[in-house]
Amino acid sequence: MQPTPIVTLAAAEKLLKTLEEFLNHSEAFFAMIIDRGGTILSQCGRPPESTDITVLAALAAGSFAATRELASRVGEAEFNALYQQGSHFHILMNAVDDDTMLVSIFGTQTTVGLVRFYASRTGQEISRQMHELRTGPLDEAPIFTEEDLNTAGEVFHDTEPKN
């Protein structure tokens, strides 16, 4: 496993710009960079209406991981892309590196070939940025300390009294 990714302000801007360019070229309408655990690192564009992208990311990571197992059964390290075709919307998932994926959603205004072509190129750029993000120097201070936690109270509250 690679070190904890820390998305600094500068890194977030770079990732967003990369996704914007990808959407402009590929004509997909939504793209997000997620880690293989299903957490969103960056997103751009508009997902289909009423789509919960947090859930989408978790499911995408899960389904991609499942195909990795499938790949290993036929002697491949992994399938580096996974395409789900629908009537109106399609989803393309690309492996970026060992810990990161690019998920694109597009409709009938473009083609899977075009999206796949630009996703592959964009993936290389994202991979470079993710490497910098994991290994580069960090200027930001720690975000909170143990002392802060001592005064923070409960992490979660239930809305009903306990039985």
Add this chain to the structure above:
Amino acid sequence: MAIINYANKEVQFKIVYYGPALCGKTTNLAYIHSQIADTNKGELVSLATAADRTLFFDFLPLNAIVIRGFRTKFQLYTVPGQVIYNATRQLVLRSVDAVVFVADSQWDKMEENVESFRNLEENLARQGVSLDTIPYVLQFNKRDMPNVAPSHYLDFLLNDRATRVPSFEAVATTGQGVFDTLNTVSRLLLVKFAREAEAAAAARRPAPNPIAGLAAGLRQPQNSIH
């Protein structure tokens, strides 16, 4: 692995509920989902069979407290407990930050509890993680059943370590012990995260120059003699 996002001012963590089949992992998430305010929870997604047995995972995203302007976010997952789904459990454990091990308190489930706990250790080891380094807690569920083992026996079975982890009696169907379990594991996780962040920050600070330190010491006025 935790993800820190300075752009959104968020820190995200992944907690996995692990345990034998039918021990109540999904029931824990369902209760949590029913009790958290709408503004702080996402959809509870269950990838289950027609008989409501978890096939892939259950997933519940939650927003939690804000600390120093950073929103903490937790993604709760369950694994399928059935023995045959081990490959799926390995997938769900990927990038895990903390674990809740849910044990079934009934006497006739002890063997399954132990087997599942061993399976957890093996699956964590496959991704280079150990229960010695990852925060986890134990939950002894189904305390309302007639044939339950005493908690100290479950502790003896599953918590027999140099440093014992917190354990909680629970009845997930009514919510008893559910939030105690969740709050404790999240706090353990946040403390670990804060300690690691402080250690990393300390490591980034330039090492003090011993000659400069000596010179500064010589410049200090000596006001008192001890």
